[in-house]
Amino acid sequence: MSRWEPDARGRLLRAAIELFSERGYEATTAAQIAAHAGLTKTTLFRHFADKREILFQGQDVLVEAVKAGVRGAPAEASPMELTRAGVASLCAAHSEDLRDTGRLLDPLLAKTPELQERATFKRSAISEALQHALHSRLSDIRQAGLLADAGVRAYYEGYAAWMHADGTGTLIDSVHEELTAYEAALRRLVKDTPRPASF
Amino acid sequence: MSRWEPDARGRLLRAAIELFSERGYEATTAAQIAAHAGLTKTTLFRHFADKREILFQGQDVLVEAVKAGVRGAPAEASPMELTRAGVASLCAAHSEDLRDTGRLLDPLLAKTPELQERATFKRSAISEALQHALHSRLSDIRQAGLLADAGVRAYYEGYAAWMHADGTGTLIDSVHEELTAYEAALRRLVKDTPRPASF
DNA sequence: CCTGATGATGTGACTGAGTAACATCACCGT
DNA sequence: ACGGTGATGTTACTCAGTCACATCATCAGG
Numbered sequence: 448m449s450r451w452e453p454d455a456r457g458r459l460l461r462a463a464i465e466l467f468s469e470r471g472y473e474a475t476t477a478a479q480i481a482a483h484a485g486l487t488k489t490t491l492f493r494h495f496a497d498k499r500e501i502l503f504q505g506q507d508v509l510v511e512a513v514k515a516g517v518r519g520a521p522a523e524a525s526p527m528e529l530t531r532a533g534v535a536s537l538c539a540a541h542s543e544d545l546r547d548t549g550r551l552l553d554p555l556l557a558k559t560p561e562l563q564e565r566a567t568f569k570r571s572a573i574s575e576a577l578q579h580a581l582h583s584r585l586s587d588i589r590q591a592g593l594l595a596d597a598g599v600r601a602y603y604e605g606y607a608a609w610m611h612a613d614g615t616g617t618l619i620d621s622v623h624e625e626l627t628a629y630e631a632a633l634r635r636l637v638k639d640t641p642r643p644a645s646f
Numbered sequence: 647m648s649r650w651e652p653d654a655r656g657r658l659l660r661a662a663i664e665l666f667s668e669r670g671y672e673a674t675t676a677a678q679i680a681a682h683a684g685l686t687k688t689t690l691f692r693h694f695a696d697k698r699e700i701l702f703q704g705q706d707v708l709v710e711a712v713k714a715g716v717r718g719a720p721a722e723a724s725p726m727e728l729t730r731a732g733v734a735s736l737c738a739a740h741s742e743d744l745r746d747t748g749r750l751l752d753p754l755l756a757k758t759p760e761l762q763e764r765a766t767f768k769r770s771a772i773s774e775a776l777q778h779a780l781h782s783r784l785s786d787i788r789q790a791g792l793l794a795d796a797g798v799r800a801y802y803e804g805y806a807a808w809m810h811a812d813g814t815g816t817l818i819d820s821v822h823e824e825l826t827a828y829e830a831a832l833r834r835l836v837k838d839t840p841r842p843a844s845f
Numbered sequence: 846c847c848t849g850a851t852g853a854t855g856t857g858a859c860t861g862a863g864t865a866a867c868a869t870c871a872c873c874g875t
Numbered sequence: 876a877c878g879g880t881g882a883t884g885t886t887a888c889t890c891a892g893t894c895a896c897a898t899c900a901t902c903a904g905g
Contacts, residue, residue, distance in 0.1 A: 487855055527839050567770045568763045589831035596795035632788035637836045640726045689883055
């Protein structure tokens, strides 16, 4: 299977992270990334649709994972449990070095609006997938939307907490914890809000 | 105040919409847009940071509006009422021809991923602004997040409904209606979910 | 061991987005 | 009339991304 140097995509990812971290995203040329990975600009764009996509490769997997997670949930699952199943499947879909990669990616995202835009788009794709999956099991499209938002929030914030933590906790535990907190916040919200909230 | 032909930004917007609708986004050159508006490519990029931004000009106003709306809400307002104040202010921040512009923009967005990405980014900017504004009045950051998501959902869906409707209803009514529906969905969600929603 | 098919890569040339330096021109106040 | 200011035009440039074509490493089969 493997001819030439294997794992061109992985090499390009590492090269991109390294160069972006040194010189910044805009100051790094696509040709430089390719050369640093022992390839050419043309080959780079054979693997990725554009420069940003190097860093966000494999996010499509997450969209599929979240759908599969909801689809695979037991028939008697409550709306919240369906959401949990979706984000749990999301967590399981990652590779092991996500923590290290994430730690390198995080500061880059923080200072590069162009990358934030792509990250936001990927997040919304996951959110939409989760919403549609939930909708097919819930009938109420608005509940599906609210749960999708809550689930994706819990996922991203659980991920951030897990990434920055030194401990040996797992991603999925961190996300579950976050989702539980969101569920509680939601309960408090409804309880404390007067019924006729008109105007 | 007005020298030369006035309202360069508006002319560029109309030119862009027209050409994008005819030939598509990618097939339209920045120079063509500029020429169609009686300007030059350089001048176009003096007004807008990039090609997409022509269509999304003025969205910064919305971010400010949502902040101001929450800030201006009465001290005794409930969380849901704060959210309502934010999105109401959002609705009020629009120009009158939004309906027509939106109807032209909508099909473009539907078939141009590059534009969807920017639209998603703008939406997330509004959502973040709403969340921060709510957080400063609510202390619970997770409630702020959930409410921001619900509010922005109601805003965008209310907007879509209002835009496609032939009637003479107002934007704010459509959005309020949507937000009420979301509040109801939220109540049902909490009521129907068993308390120990673990696993 | 040769040979042709296949698929990943390289080369060179091209279009278009976006930038920058410098020149120009319309208006406005004096 | 005159000078200042700000919006625009001109020209040339870098870089992202594309395309047609050439190359080369591997593998299957003779």
